[in-house]
Amino acid sequence: MLKHLWQRWRGGDTGPSSETESEAALPPLSDADHELLFDQVTEGVLQGWNQPRVQKFFAQMGDRGNTERWVAWLQRYGDRVLASSPDYNLAARLLKYAEADPSALGDAAKVLGQRILAQQQTPLAESVPMTDAIEALFTAGNELYQQGSVVKAIEAWDEAIALKPDFYQAWANRGVALASSGRYTEALASYDQALAIAPDAHDTWSNRGIALRNLDRNEDALASYDQALALKPDYLEAQINRCVVLVALKRLQEALQGYTQVVSLAPQRYEVWLGYGNVMHQLQDLEEAVAAWDRALNLQPNAVLIWEQRGQALLKLKRYEESLASFDQVLAVQPFRNDLVAIKDFLLEEIEGRASRQAYAEAQAEAESAANLPQDAPDTPAE
Incomplete structure (x- = not known):
């Protein structure tokens, strides 16, 4: 099917003898066409495409690869994306793509990715001020966790969250405790709540990747690690975990590049x-x-x-x-x-x-x- 679509966008196997006439006969790309092709190029970047390969992708489209038109489409697409719940995997793909494309389209992708991350996943009630009681519950949870009382630690953090739903640290620590107990699905939900409050928390993005890795969702885990590194490029734990996932995905050359960098750092x-x-x-x-x-x-x-x-x-x-x-x-x-x-x-x-x-x-x-x-x-x- 994709082959046929590509032939349609390129004008098929037959057509006018002149390349100019062939391009003139092609209808403009629809928004759906743009989205499908953009999915293809961002997936290519995730698989290791570099800047020349990305440029070739658009050059093969002729006039349809015009950067200004693609930027205009991405802005329309972004308006639609931002009107719905945040898609953090999409944000990670956009930011990764921006690294491989220094053009105006790459800049637009970076802006959109950052705007997605700035969204809150669910509307939160007005922030509740921190009180001594809430702080005491949070501290108690930390101490209980250090002592190995994971269930009681989670209960303490739950009490703190009930009093202050936007308590990012409590959500994040709750996720760590759940993950340590092998409850990865619940941990993932806690991390998502934490990131809805603090989308720039690089360590929580990395922990989210660990939970996804343990759920055998390696592509999603990779996207989380990429997001952690987009926020903090020198974050060693995310670099190491990213290499582990690349090995699991059989992307060995990328894993080798990652490990080569990491062994020099650590x-x-x-x-x-x-x-x-x-x-x-x-x-x-x-x-x-x-x-x-x-x-x-x-x-x-x-x-x-x-x-x-x-x-x-x-x-x-x-x-x-x-x-x-x-x-x-x-x-x-x-x-x-x-x-x-x-x-x-x-x-x-x-x-x-x-x-x-x-x-x-x-x-x-x-x-x-x-x-x-x-x-x-x-x-x-x-x-």
Whole structure:
């Protein structure tokens, strides 16, 4: 269907012989056409399109790619979007698109994205002043959560919210507590309430992404992380979590770019090296994967999963002694792993066989060397 629409917008496979005549015969794009094409180009940007690729997209439309007309359409579209409930995923797409298009259309997309974020999701009652009682409930919730009393903490925050519905921090903390209990759908609702009050809260956008990731809504999670980074580009937690989601989406080159940046910013974080190694492993660069996991293990020596992954990679690289040492680390903690015991037996046989072959080769070389030594001349008998 999209192919046919594209042919219709481009004039089909047949038509006037002149390109000018072909363009003149094409009707203007409708608002629906604009919206469908804009969805396509913003999706392309999310998939990694750069500025030249975006420019090519519009250039292929000829006169229909005119920037002024597209800006006029986006303004009409924006009026309609702003009249409805905020679509934060759309806002994130618009802001991401603006990064790839420095034209007037990109500027208009950025403005619209920011205006969406400035909206409130639901009309809030007039702000209730903070009181000592409300503050005490909030503080009690924080203390209860730190003590591990998650349910009671949520109850305290609920009481605070009942007295002050626009209490952003209480909504945000409530979401964190719900997420820590695995109640991700409820956590998401709390984060959305918090963002309706404070749409520029980068940390809540990032936490929202974590909840969405745990709900297997990876595209939506990515949009939340993008929004967090649009608000605070150097926010490390969102950068790391964004890389995790890109791996889950099999967008490995983008994940690699992200991890390459993150390891330079936070070389002390073992999970960053773990993620970088995992991406390199999936890209079949086993040497680089092992090097990254070694960095992770220097920071977290007891990470059994990394030792196992390292052992498997070294096995594929036929670095048997190092592989054996890795699996020994795992078996020291998990001695019941019969699968690894079998691998260890195989490695021992290979190492022993390799040593035997090496010893034989050395003996052969020594024998050949001795055979090639010059022989002493026979003794001359005395006359």
